[in-house]
Amino acid sequence: MTQSTKTILRALNGETLPTPPVWMMRQAGRYLPEYKATRAQAGDFLSLCYNPDLAAEVTLQPIRRYGFDAAILFADILLVPQALGADLWFVTGEGPRLSTITSADDLGKLGPADDIHETLAPIYQTVRNLSAALPKETTLIGFAGAPWTVATYMIAGRGTPDQGPAHALMRENQPVFDALMDRITDATILYLAEQIKAGAEVVKLFDSWAGSLGADAFDRYCTAPHIKIVTALKTQFPEVKIIGFPRGADQKYIDYVDQVAVDCVAVDTAVSSNWAAENLQPKMCVQGNLDQSLLVTGGEKLIAETKRVVSAFKNGPHIFNLGHGITPDASPDNVSQMIAAIRG
Ligand code: CP3
Numbered sequence: 001m002t003q004s005t006k007t008i009l010r011a012l013n014g015e016t017l018p019t020p021p022v023w024m025m026r027q028a029g030r031y032l033p034e035y036k037a038t039r040a041q042a043g044d045f046l047s048l049c050y051n052p053d054l055a056a057e058v059t060l061q062p063i064r065r066y067g068f069d070a071a072i073l074f075a076d077i078l079l080v081p082q083a084l085g086a087d088l089w090f091v092t093g094e095g096p097r098l099s100t101i102t103s104a105d106d107l108g109k110l111g112p113a114d115d116i117h118e119t120l121a122p123i124y125q126t127v128r129n130l131s132a133a134l135p136k137e138t139t140l141i142g143f144a145g146a147p148w149t150v151a152t153y154m155i156a157g158r159g160t161p162d163q164g165p166a167h168a169l170m171r172e173n174q175p176v177f178d179a180l181m182d183r184i185t186d187a188t189i190l191y192l193a194e195q196i197k198a199g200a201e202v203v204k205l206f207d208s209w210a211g212s213l214g215a216d217a218f219d220r221y222c223t224a225p226h227i228k229i230v231t232a233l234k235t236q237f238p239e240v241k242i243i244g245f246p247r248g249a250d251q252k253y254i255d256y257v258d259q260v261a262v263d264c265v266a267v268d269t270a271v272s273s274n275w276a277a278e279n280l281q282p283k284m285c286v287q288g289n290l291d292q293s294l295l296v297t298g299g300e301k302l303i304a305e306t307k308r309v310v311s312a313f314k315n316g317p318h319i320f321n322l323g324h325g326i327t328p329d330a331s332p333d334n335v336s337q338m339i340a341a342i343r344g
Contacts, residue, residue, distance in 0.1 A: 005136065005137055006069070006136075006137055006138070006139045006201075007021035007069050007137070007139075008021045008023070008069050008070045008139035008141075008202065008319060009139055009202075009241065011264075011285050011317045011318060011319050012202065012241040012285055012317070013241075013263075013317075014284075014285060014317050016314075016315065016316055016317055017318075019342065019343055020313065020318040020319060020320040020342065021069035021070070021139075021319055021320065022068060022069055022319070022320040022321070022339060022342050022343075023068040023069055023070035023071075023072065023141070023319070023321060024062070024321060024322050024325075024335070025072075025292075025321060025322055025324060025325040025326065026326045026327075027062040027068060027072065027326065028058045028061055028072070028074050029325070029326060029328065030328035031295075031326055031327070031328055031329070031330040031331070031332060031335075032061060032062065032065070032332060033332075034058075034061045034065075035061060038054055038057055038058050038061070039058070041054065042054045045076075045090050046076075046089070046090060048074070049074065049075050049079060049122075049123070050122045050123075051122070052122050052123075052125035052126040052128075052129055055073075055074045055122075055123075055126040056074075056126050056133060058074045059071050059072070059074040059126070059130055060130070060133060060134070063134065063135070063138055065332070066335060066339055067339075068138070069138065069319075070138060070140070070141050070202070070319075071134055071139070071140055071141065072141040072204070073123070073126060073127055073130065073140070073141065073143060073195065073200065074126065075123050075126070075143070076096075077143070077145025077149065077153075077206055078096050078098065078145070078150070078153060079119070079123065080120075080144060080145065080150060080184065080187050080188065081098055081150060081153065081154050081184075082098075082119060083115075083117075083120050083187070084110045084111055084113070084115075084116060084184075084187055085109060085110045085111045086098045086110065087099040095158065095159050096153060096158060096159065097157060097158050098153055098154060098157045098158070100154075100155065100157035101154050101155050101169075101176075101180060102155065102165070102169060102173075103173070103176065104173075104175075104176050107176055107179055107180055107183075110183060112183075113183055113186035113187040113190055116187050116190060116191060117190070117194065120194070123195070124194050124195065124197075124198040125198075127140070127142060127195050127198035127199050127200055128198045130199065131198065131199025131200075132199075139201050140199055140200050140201050140202070141201070141202045141203065141243075142192060142195035142196065142200030142202070142203045142204075143195075143203060143204040143205070143206060144188045144191055144192050144203070144205060144206070145188075145205075145206050145207075145208070146188075146205045146206060146207035146210070146222065146225065146226060146229075146245075146246075147184040147185045147188060147221070147225040148166075148181070148207055148209060148210060148213065148221045148222055148225070149206060149207050149208045149209045149210070150188075151166055151177070151180055151184055152165075152166040152209050154184075155169050155177075155180070162212060163209050163212045167212070170217070170221075181221060181225060185225045185229060188229055189228075189229055189232045189233065192229070192233055193237070196233070196236075196237050196240050200240075201240070201241065202240070202241040202242070203233070203242055203243070204242070204243040204244075205226060205229065205242070205243070205245060205262075206245050206247075207226070207244070207245060207246045207247060208245075208247050209247070209248070210222045210247055210249050210252075211246075211247060211249060211250065211270075212248070218246075218249070218252050219255070222246050222249070222252075222256070223246075223255065223260060226256075226260045227259065227260055227261070230244075230260055230261050230262055231261070234261065241264070242261075242262045242263055242264075243262060243263065243264040244256065244260055244262035244264070244265055244266065245265075245266035245268075245287075246265075247266075247268045248268060248270060250270065250271070253265065253267065253271065253276070253279070253280055254280070257280050257283045257284055258283070262284065263284060264284055264286065264287050264317075264319065265280055265284060265285075265286055265287070266286075266287040266288055266289075266321065267280070267286060267287070267288035267289045268288070268289060268323040268324060269289055269290075269291045269292070269322075269323030269324065270323070271288070271289060271323075273308070273309050273312035273313060274312050276288065276289065276312075276313075277312050277313050277315070277316065281313060281315075281316035281318070282316065285316075285317035285318065285319060286313060286316070286317070286319075287318070287319040287320075287321045288309070288320075288321050288322070289309060289321070289322070289323045290305060290306055290309050290320070290321070290338070291305065291323055292322040292323060292324050292327060292330070293327070294306075294334075294338075295322075295326055295327075295330035295331065295334045295335060296327060296329050296330050296331070298331060298333075298337065302334055302337060302338060303337065303338075303341045306338050306341040306342060307341055310341075310342055320342055
């Protein structure tokens with residue numbers, strides 16, 4: 001196989017690079033004035049997600065401004081529940097709202113996993129547009145929410161601090177909870193397969209709320225569905241690279257990398273970079289993990305911490321990223337300073 005010119009793919013192939021490639025979670029977002037302008041043109045967030053031209057435009061904005069090594073498809077993890085038949089809307093300043101699933105009746109109102117493509121067709125078109133438009137050195141990343149994280153929103157109908165309603169359904173009506181997890185898992189495989197066919201070279205599974213699962217539940221509802229999704233995708237697309245993000249997994253990050261055949265594990269800010277370099281990086285590429293709040297405050301601390309993260313991971317394959325998404329109050333100039341500190 002010829003060596004890729006794309007640094008992200010080289011790192012995902014296990015190469016240790018002198019300068020780590022970099023991208024940021026939520027790199028297309030409200031901290032950028034050009035994003036806010038395009039979002040206003042689209043009308044609202046969901047209209048932006050379903051408009052292939054404008055969604056591709058906002059995906060490209062941070063690539064033009066900063067020259068990130070990867071572009072991540074502009075969409076949202078909650079489009080899958082919507083494609084399964086849940087109602088979805090966003091309340092300005094508060095976040096997502098969905099119709100709730102708390103019974104077999106509610107579950108019965110959802111459509112089958114294979115029916116998602118009609119709703120999600122514009123997303124596949126965005127991927128095709130991006131695949132044609134990106135600079136040759138930039139890797140295209142598709143994504144989906146992992147089943148547990150998506151289920152927490154579908155059950156509660158909104159984001160929750162402790163995922164209480166999802167834990168309650170797991171305890172009180174396990175057959176319905178398991179059937180919902182299976183439906184999301186099947187839909188996720190179909191959704192990511194279409195993104196890959198449309199040109200995504202890498203896909204990332206966001207399990208943002210994995211940290212609230214206890215040890216047994218983590219195996220059953222984080223690790224097991226990730227294994228199922230990764231196995232299905234790798235069987236169909238042996239070349240595709242996969243990044244797993246079991247956010248908040250803490251010590252369980254070790255079990256995760258031992259069991260899930262992803263090419264890279266993304267680590268959050270609660271994990272020490274040195275610990276991740278020692279315990280995870282010998283097994284696979286690690287992505288992370290600058291504290292995103294430093295992009296709000298900036299200054300010498302931002303530069304010092306950026307260099308510390310680069311240095312901690314310098315002896316193995318590493319993709320520089322944040323521990324979680326960049327926030328709307330971050331300064332675009334601080335992002336430039338972070339990149340300059342990485343690339344020297
Ligand atoms: O990273 C990227 O730039 C790609 C696009 C992307 C978005 N959401 C766009 C978005 C990705 C990968 C996501 C993933 C996502 N969405 C996750 C998992 C990652 C994480 O952050 O933990 C989750 C839990 C969601 C669900 C979601 N979408 C919430 C809770 C919210 C509201 C919170 C907020 O930041 O406003 C969203 C909205 C959302 N998704 C925005 C963006 C750019 C902001 C929407 C706006 O413009 O108003």
